[in-house]
Amino acid sequence: MELATTYMGLSLSSPLVASASPFTINLANIQRLEACGAGAVVLPSIFQEQIEAEQDELERGMLVGSDSFPEALTYFPDPSNYEMGTRPYLEVIRRARAVVGIPIIASLNGTTAAGWIDFAKQIERAGASGLELNIYFIPVDDSLDGSDVERNYLDIVRTVKNTVSIPVAVKLNPYFSAPAAFARKLQDAGADALVLFNRFYQPDIDLNDLSLLSDLQLSTKHEIRLPLLWTAVLAGRIELSLAASTGVETCEEVAKYLLAGSDVVMTTSALLRHGVDYMATLRDGLVSWMQLHGYTSLDEFRGSLSRRHVTDPTAFERANYVKLLQGWGKTNSRIASRQLSGEVEDVPRAQAVVAGGKLSFVSSAEGSKSPVAR
Numbered sequence: 001m002e003l004a005t006t007y008m009g010l011s012l013s014s015p016l017v018a019s020a021s022p023f024t025i026n027l028a029n030i031q032r033l034e035a036c037g038a039g040a041v042v043l044p045s046i047f048q049e050q051i052e053a054e055q056d057e058l059e060r061g062m063l064v065g066s067d068s069f070p071e072a073l074t075y076f077p078d079p080s081n082y083e084m085g086t087r088p089y090l091e092v093i094r095r096a097r098a099v100v101g102i103p104i105i106a107s108l109n110g111t112t113a114a115g116w117i118d119f120a121k122q123i124e125r126a127g128a129s130g131l132e133l134n135i136y137f138i139p140v141d142d143s144l145d146g147s148d149v150e151r152n153y154l155d156i157v158r159t160v161k162n163t164v165s166i167p168v169a170v171k172l173n174p175y176f177s178a179p180a181a182f183a184r185k186l187q188d189a190g191a192d193a194l195v196l197f198n199r200f201y202q203p204d205i206d207l208n209d210l211s212l213l214s215d216l217q218l219s220t221k222h223e224i225r226l227p228l229l230w231t232a233v234l235a236g237r238i239e240l241s242l243a244a245s246t247g248v249e250t251c252e253e254v255a256k257y258l259l260a261g262s263d264v265v266m267t268t269s270a271l272l273r274h275g276v277d278y279m280a281t282l283r284d285g286l287v288s289w290m291q292l293h294g295y296t297s298l299d300e301f302r303g304s305l306s307r308r309h310v311t312d313p314t315a316f317e318r319a320n321y322v323k324l325l326q327g328w329g330k331t332n333s334r335i336a337s338r339q340l341s342g343e344v345e346d347v348p349r350a351q352a353v354v355a356g357g358k359l360s361f362v363s364s365a366e367g368s369k370s371p372v373a374r
């Protein structure tokens with residue numbers, strides 16, 4: 001079975017990529033991931049604050065002799081608060097390059113196009129095959145509008161691209177007013193790939209303590225639909241490589257993302273939940289699914305359900321929404337009248353299915369496979 005693929009100009013033996021998480025900083029895990037079929041590994045992010053704190057520390061060291069404003073120095077963040085310093089990070093890249101053959105993609109997480117970006121050069125020198133930019137910017141400032149936010153992203157991408165010659169991926173959040181147009185602007189700014197999508201970790205509220213609750217929830221497979229939609233919309237329409245990310249729980253999500261047109265599929269939560277060897281389960285599952293459908297390579301089916309290739313592209317658009325809502329109404333009024341006449345007791349939920357570009361509804365009531373509305 002041919003699982004080879006290309007992602008941001010890199011040749012990968014498999015479309016399965018371990019996305020950034022603490023799991024991937026460990027050399028033994030990286031080796032195991034390669035053995036289990038990962039095509040590449042993205043290291044956890046090194047943060048702008050971390051890099052800047054180290055730079056400040058260095059400058060502070062130079063200032064100490066002159067003792068200019070000692071009291072002001074106490075406001076600086078302490079670099080030891082961060083998990084990993086920049087030097088150990090570079091060392092992981094070097095060592096990983098020595099022990100595995102798969103591409104190692106480093107990750108920078110920041111919000112501005114400032115001096116810290118020079119660190120990208122050191123990442124390249126350490127041997128990273130590519131760089132992922134996680135621009136984790138939450139525009140809470142109401143003086144910033146959408147174009148300011150987009151400009152900031154584009155500035156960062158241009159600055160990084162001027163700094164390194166390795167390929168650069170941008171890990172996006174889904175909250176842009178016109179994702180397709182913005183993807184094109186990122187392409188024009190020099191990005192080589194998009195990762196769809198990053199997850200924002202929003203706080204919850206603890207009703208007992210009346211406090212904010214910051215916890216990290218792993219994803220579930222129900223979260224694939226938004227990245228699936230934009231993968232399908234962008235595939236084949238832009239030149240950038242596409243990495244689908246979020247909600248991969250089984251090989252089924254992997255197959256869906258590939259059908260939508262992604263070049264690679266990334267996973268973190270599933271690995272954290274099931275362990276590093278789960279990568280082999282995903283790979284074997286993908287191979288079995290391909291065999292079942294008579295495919296021998298990814299190119300035979302990749303993107304076949306993208307917006308560009310489905311017979312009815314409106315399945316991804318407003319028209320589908322209207323059909324869905326109308327279909328739901330029809331289904332429920334039919335069920336309601338059957339209920340009144342005593343034919344059914346429970347109201348089953350209708351499930352919309354798009355197959356061969358056609359929309360139909362099937363009852364999700366147990367045992368029922370028959371279409372209940374068209």
Ligand SMILES: Cc1cc2nc3c(=O)[nH]c(=O)nc-3n(C[C@H](O)[C@H](O)[C@H](O)COP(=O)(O)O)c2cc1C
Nearest residue numbers: 019020021022044045134219246247248267268269
């Ligand atoms: C514990 C944990 C740590 C993560 N660390 C990073 C990180 O350092 N940089 C980053 O870009 N994403 C990070 N992520 C996000 C993942 O790379 C991924 O985008 C997200 O979990 C969605 O994918 P999934 O549904 O397969 O988990 C982290 C996720 C988790 C759960």
